[in-house]
Amino acid sequence: MCWASKEIYKCGLVNIGEGNISLRVKNQEEMVITPSMNNYLNPLPEDMVHITFEGKVLSPIKNPSSEFFLHKYFYKQRPKVNCVIHTHSTYASILAVQRKALPMIFEEMGVFLGGGVPCSEYAQAGTEQLGKNALKAMGKQNAVILANHGLIIVGRSVKHCVFGAQLVEKMAKIYVNSFMMGEVYELPSENLTELVKRFQQEFSTA
Numbered sequence: 001m002c003w004a005s006k007e008i009y010k011c012g013l014v015n016i017g018e019g020n021i022s023l024r025v026k027n028q029e030e031m032v033i034t035p036s037m038n039n040y041l042n043p044l045p046e047d048m049v050h051i052t053f054e055g056k057v058l059s060p061i062k063n064p065s066s067e068f069f070l071h072k073y074f075y076k077q078r079p080k081v082n083c084v085i086h087t088h089s090t091y092a093s094i095l096a097v098q099r100k101a102l103p104m105i106f107e108e109m110g111v112f113l114g115g116g117v118p119c120s121e122y123a124q125a126g127t128e129q130l131g132k133n134a135l136k137a138m139g140k141q142n143a144v145i146l147a148n149h150g151l152i153i154v155g156r157s158v159k160h161c162v163f164g165a166q167l168v169e170k171m172a173k174i175y176v177n178s179f180m181m182g183e184v185y186e187l188p189s190e191n192l193t194e195l196v197k198r199f200q201q202e203f204s205t206a
């Protein structure tokens, strides 16, 4: 989680005071989540908050991220999810305020994300409804844009999630800029069988 914190900060996917990362605690109804106001510059293992899905903090005197409900929702609904990352990365957030999905424009989106990135219905930050709307919109994919808010990436591992967060931001940047230049061509849905197969084998969490 410390590595992931530094990585997403270094890439400009989060500013101080926004975004969060969590990991599932294997075989327990528990997770470890970044604290409120995570220190992305120098995160320490002891900063991370061990918390049950019921919201009981098991670490001594710590304040979990306010988006705890959002993370919990994915762990409860998707047993294959081992990591959740939430960012307010700029280009994904441009689509979020437009309430627009990111279409599948590059083949790697199929392999790592399961296709394009849908956009959820709006719900207030910090609520369980935000998780419900996000999961519903995500479908069988690994990423969803949160209306007027940011992005959620889920994955089987922390590495998958960090890579997914970087990939979505790059794709969103290409898409937003291409859109301003004129027509954007999505990948045709046929001939994607191999990509779908690889996604299902290695990266799918649904």
Ligand SMILES: [Zn+2]
Binding pocket: 018, 019, 067, 086, 087, 088, 125, 149, 150
């Ligand atoms: Zn947020």
